[in-house]
Amino acid sequence: MNQDCAVVRRRISLVVPFHNEAAVISQFFVSVTSVLRGLKDVDYEIVCVNDGSTDTTLDMLLMACKHDRHVLVVDLSRNFGKEAALTAGIDAATGDAVIPFDADLQDPPEVIPRLIERWREGYDVVLAKRAERNTDTWTKRGTAMLFYRVHNAISETLIPNDAGDFRLMSRNVVEALKQLPENRRFMKGLFAWVGFRTTQIEYVRLSRAAGKTKFSAWKLWNFALEGLTSFGTLPLRVWTYIGGATASFAILYALYLTLRTLLRGVDVPGYASIITAVLFLGGAQLVGIGVIGEYVGRIYMEAKRRPVYIVRKVYGSDGA
Structure with a gap:
């Protein structure tokens, strides 16, 4: 054989x-x-x-x-x-x-x-x-x-x-x-x-x-974050889209205000709408910074090259 x-x-x-x-x-x-x-x-x-x-x-x-x-x-x-x-x-x-x-x-x-x-x-x-x-x-x-x-x-x-x-x-x-x-x-x-x-x-x-x-539950949450940030950069890329959409909305809103002022004159904007816009944009920015921080933290840990x-x-x- x-x-x-x-x-x-x-x-x-x-x-x-x-x-x-x-x-x-x-x-x-x-x-x-x-x-x-x-x-x-x-x-x-x-x-x-x-x-x-x-x-x-x-x-x-x-x-x-x-x-x-x-x-x-x-x-x-x-x-x-x-x-x-x-x-x-x-x-x-x-x-x-x-x-x-x-x-x-x-x-x-x-x-x-x-x-x-x-x-x-x-x-x-x-x-x-x-x-x-x-x-x-x-x-x-x-x-x-x-x-x-x-x-x-x-x-x-x-x-x-x-x-x-x-x-x-x-x-x-x-x-x-x-x-x-x-x-x-x-x-x-x-x-x-x-x-x-x-x-x-x-x-x-x-x-x-x-x-x-x-x-x-806390360990499982951190484990999930590890998985979501380990094999893709879409969580980072999505904030480019959010920023672009927000900027586009701001430009359109500015054009709307300009036209309304030309047609109807100047009025006093509402306090509530200003606070809502500021808080929304501030929160979005902080969330985006947090996502960036997750990736920067991973870079920091990997750069140490510990076993x-x-x-x-x-x-x-x-x-x-």
């Missing part, structure tokens, strides 16, 4: 950020390893990134690492945020394919074999799209739908609706992601930006197995 045609045992890397997830870790490893061990002709590793946890998360991860050679623990020096932790895990992953995964088990591990099946068909990216969002509150569903619509309307890089970080990416995609130098990282946008041959499957997302979400994350220690096959 030709050696080139021999079956090659491929390796899957599951990348999981952890931040104060002690309540779910035991159940996580039981659920995930039972699925991964059942995969045929596939080796695997579980890259666990401790993102500055203050509970017993790190201790429990180290215990899992000690008893399972497939577990690799990347301990960050502090809490850098989920996007940075996800980047650290992707950088550390050695598999032929990488699957970002949440520790809360809202994404069922049983979906992983379906992702691998489509990957074996030749796709570089296999998206896991939520068939419905019944586990989310009405407010979260509404704001998520609004975010996707607004982002895709103003951005040059389209993000698939209802597709989170849960997906499979081939080694080619991972190497492309590692070339992107951004410090402020919006991973859903970066995943979409690199492209490659993509397909998707649908699944039903579950409720959290244990613990509480780490994303408050996305700092690793304190790696535990596992290459660590202690």
Whole structure:
């Protein structure tokens, strides 16, 4: 038999950020390893990134690492945020394919074999799209739908609706992601930006197995702003149009006043209309300055060239 045609045992890397997830870790490893061990002709590793946890998360991860050679623990020096932790895990992953995964088990591990099946068909990216969002509150569903619509309307890089970080990416995609130098990282946008041959499957997302979400309303708002300003300049460009429209209106209004004065004489303009115009223009200018400030702030942070994350220690096959 030709050696080139021999079956090659491929390796899957599951990348999981952890931040104060002690309540779910035991159940996580039981659920995930039972699925991964059942995969045929596939080796695997579980890259666990401790993102500055203050509970017993790190201790429990180290215990899992000690008893399972497939577990690799990347301990960050502090809490850098989920996007940075996800980047650290992707950088550390050695598999032929990488699957970002949440520790809360809202994404069922049983979906992983379906992702691998489509990957074996030749796709570089296999998206896991939520068939419905019944586990989310009405407010979260509404704001998520609004975010996707607004982002895709103003951005040059389209993000698939209802597709989170849960997906499979081939080694080619991972190497492309590692070339992107951004410090402020919006991973859903970066995943979409690199492209490659993509397909998707649908699944039903579950409720959290244990613990509480780490994303408050304020964090979600800032996360949305990060996404809206990361992949397009339309929020800046729109103020050119607003300024042009306002100037055009002012010129037309000036012509109207001139004609009215010539035809009807001079009268005393209303105080209310003046105050309304001043407040409107002042507010519009402040909003425009705020939008510019968002972009200038991103330039400022990127110009520092700080690393996305700092690793304190790696535990596992290459660590202690």
